[in-house]
Amino acid sequence: MARRGVGTWLREGVWEIPLRRYLALLLAAALVTGLVFAVRVLAHDDRSCAPGVSRPQHSAECVGVATGPGPYDFGQARLTDAVKAIARENARLKPGSYVTVALMLPYTSTSPTMLNDIQHQLQGAYLAQYQANHDSNGQSPQIRLVLANPGATGTYGKRAVDQLARMTTGTDTLRAVAGIGQSTAANKAAVAELTTLHIPVIGSSITSDDLANGQGGKDPDPYPGLARVAPTNTDEARALTKFAQLKQGKALLVYDSPGDPYTTTLQKSFAALLKGSRYEPWPFTPPADRSQEGTTANTFRQITDLVCDTDPGTDTILFAGRHVQLRQFINALGARGCQDRRFTVLTGDEASYLTYEKDLNRDALRHNLSVLFTSLAHPDAWVRNPPATGGSQADFTALRTLLTSAERSPVGPIGSVALDDGQLIIGYDALRLAVHGIREAVQPGAAVPALADVGLQWPQVKGRTLRVNGASGWICLDVHGNPYDKAVPIVELTPEGSARFVRLAWPEGKPPPLDCLPPAT
Structure with missing residues (x-):
């Protein structure tokens, strides 16, 4: 029998049915693959979390x-x-x-x-x-x-x-x-x-x-x-300094630069109360996201050296910063060289976050260091x-x-x-x-x-x-x-891990009258 070429086989339809089946299988596979891909894309694009809540594009937050x-x-x-x-x-x-x-x-x-x-x-x-x-x-x-x-x-x-x-x-x-x-x-x-x-x-x-x-x-x-x-930062600062009875020239200011709405207004409030201080305020620059550590711990190590260089009569540090930076500063003060000198840090209500802060070196508070702050409220007040x-x-x-x-x-x-x-x-x-x-x-x-x-x-x-x-x-x-004239509890961080109520303070220096009617300004 004469041998047939490939062209002859195709012309005579010998491969016609297998080829059609092959093409059909390819088409079916493509459809299934496309369907699976579409389902995956749709599932991926379903960014809902709950009624009213969803994930924005390029974000995992709900x-x-x-x-x-x-x-x-x-x-x-x-x-x-x-x-x-x-x-x-x-x-x-x-x-x-x-x-x-x-x-x-x-x-x-x-x-x-x-x-x-x-x-x-x-x-x-x-x-x-x-x-x-x-x-x-x-x-x-x-x-x-x-x-x-x-x-x-x-x-x-x-x-x-x-x-x-x-x-x-x-x-x-x-x-x-x-x-x-x-x-x-x-x-x-x-x-x-x-x-x-x-x-x-x-x-x-x-x-x-x-x-x-x-x-x-x-x-x-x-x-x-x-x-x-x-209260505003100004009112908190007024209440705090009246409580502390700051002595002229006996305090210094450490502040966040360039600051945010909280730290900037606290800095200005403290600065207005520091007239006559022997020392210019000392800045530190935290990350833009002040919940992050950044490199400010190094700056605070240097600032604590300067604190030890101050006149022995200087015993109060006003701190205008967020709680992460405050924690770093307290930890640095705990390792300061002049452990024999007593210092009191006065700051705003952000310090309340440190009540449960695990990374705070509470042992620093046992070495001639007190941290007092204005709390928004306290159960013992x-x-x-x-x-x-x-x-x-x-x-x-x-x-x-x-x-x-x-x-x-x-x-x-x-x-x-x-x-x-x-x-x-x-x-x-x-x-x-x-x-x-x-x-x-x-x-x-x-x-x-x-x-x-x-x-x-x-x-x-x-x-x-x-x-x-x-x-x-x-x-x-x-x-x-x-x-x-809102009540401002003055609170102290303790080495044991709590916030101890010290005393109520008032922006006006005393509690409001019974009628509680603000005077003309």
Whole structure:
């Protein structure tokens, strides 16, 4: 038989069926591969975390406003119990009977110290929500609490603000944003945006003078509708130095350069109180993200050498910096050469973060070194021999009673509780102020207040009947929304790992009068 060439085989169709099958298999494989790839892409692009919360492009953070009926803790196990308690309370509210308050804090922070504060503020806010809904003699509206996360460093503040703005209409009826947290540039921008949209803001732990109204400048009230529970840095510095009775020429200043809103205003406040000092202020330059270590530990080692070179009569160091840098400075002072000389470091409320700081060398506090700071609140402030005005033991006991109830159902559990850093107390007071403003703004015959009317209540929060009797002290606001002559606990870090209450101090040098009416300025 004659041999056939390949061309003959093809022409005669001998390979025709196998070729068609081969092409079909190739096509099917391509379709399956494409389908698998598409599923993977779609799964990868599904960046939702929970209702109202998602991951922005190129970010692993879940940011936004958690609006779902179920609890969402932003992946932070320490927040779970408090978040579940809030979800239970929100679930029992009937549509049309409530307004929403958002607690805006950096829930995705990776700093254990920051997360302690967030946990405690969240617990305090929930307790105030529960109290408002159950122990207010039927006052309305009821309060729904949601969590708003602008990101660990506030990078996505605009994204959260846009969501909050949409929530002011419809069934959410958002009427206030509380919390905010640290006095940072990102938070400053978020507060500016919120108040421009006429959304009232209640700052819990912000103390910076330039994140406040009534501080002068071209626009005396750049944040219309902002109220604060904490004193300004200037008021804290006034209270601290009056307590310490600084002797002229016996103190020096160490400060953050170029500074941020908190450190800069604290530096200016301290500098104004240091006239006559023999020494120029000494700067240090931290990383832009002041939660990072950077190389400032080297600078502090050098500064402590200079501290030892000062006149023996110099015994007080005013520190204007964030808590990470404060911890580095304390550790450096613990290794200073002049261990025989006693020094006292005076600083602002950022030092409260060090209450639970594991990397702080507490042994340094056993070697002629004291660290005193202005706390936003302290559980011992109203327990023993409280002053006749400015706050009361009864007001703090109300919070204590709630905390006892929160150890079990139906109020709790809310997770492990700590009070000596002041954050739970100040979170509780901030939300109580929000509730006060909301309910005072309700017009006769209306179920909920108009959004713009809530912020108009702040100038009237004063006097014997309209002030808020906070667990941290009386909250009597001036016409700019700042607390007048607010109680400032002076607290000392201890080698044992706690914050010991020393004494109450006052920006005006003494507690406010019974009427708690700010004088003309």
